[in-house]
Amino acid sequence: MTAEPVPLRPREKERVIRPMQFTDLETVAGIEKRTFTLPWSMNVFHGQLARESSVCLVCEIDRRVAGYLLADMFVDVWHLMNLAVDGPFRRRRVAADLIEAYFAVTERHGHRGHTLEVRASNIAAIELYRSFGFVSTGVRPRYYTDDLEDAVIMWRDWEGDSA
Numbered sequence: 001m002t003a004e005p006v007p008l009r010p011r012e013k014e015r016v017i018r019p020m021q022f023t024d025l026e027t028v029a030g031i032e033k034r035t036f037t038l039p040w041s042m043n044v045f046h047g048q049l050a051r052e053s054s055v056c057l058v059c060e061i062d063r064r065v066a067g068y069l070l071a072d073m074f075v076d077v078w079h080l081m082n083l084a085v086d087g088p089f090r091r092r093r094v095a096a097d098l099i100e101a102y103f104a105v106t107e108r109h110g111h112r113g114h115t116l117e118v119r120a121s122n123i124a125a126i127e128l129y130r131s132f133g134f135v136s137t138g139v140r141p142r143y144y145t146d147d148l149e150d151a152v153i154m155w156r157d158w159e160g161d162s163a
């Protein structure tokens, strides 16, 4: 699937949500390393970006990649697999814009809903997802291999006409 650029309510002069390109991967992997204790490798990003079914978006502010989102459809469910906003750009609705764009792209395709896993201690992300209608549906105990933290499973029903 190819995501088209999604026009947004601009909050800065040069804010754009666009499909991720292979040329973004170095920057994206840099943000990833700064952000997560179990970062995706360049190879994992590369493989995900190459998949036909995936939705991979970046938010660019003043021509700098401020954040990114990667998702993929498995059977009839969208999995939000990765989302990060670089430190200086947080609390500026970058993640919110990425999620809105993600919904706009995926809502064109019939599916049952969206799911994701998030660290139980990640209050910022859990609040973000809740604000978009995700609800907690379970826990995967000791899911994260570095510190064995639990993952909260979150789910959002598709609001379209038919799956």
Ligand SMILES: CC(C)(COP(=O)(O)OP(=O)(O)OC[C@H]1O[C@@H](n2cnc3c(N)ncnc32)[C@H](O)[C@@H]1OP(=O)(O)O)[C@@H](O)C(=O)NCCC(=O)NCCS
Binding pocket: 035, 083, 084, 085, 086, 089, 090, 091, 092, 093, 094, 095, 096, 097, 117, 118, 119, 122, 123, 124, 125, 127, 128, 129, 131
């Ligand atoms: C979680 C994360 C993606 C949020 O990105 P962001 O661009 O700063 O979030 P936004 O500005 O779009 O926030 C949208 C809403 O999410 C919630 N939110 C975001 N950050 C929050 C925080 N630190 N504390 C509480 N709620 C928060 C709020 O409801 C916020 O709305 P508000 O600003 O009107 O209160 C960002 O903090 C991040 O990259 N964290 C590290 C990586 C990560 O945890 N990724 C998710 C893995 S599952």
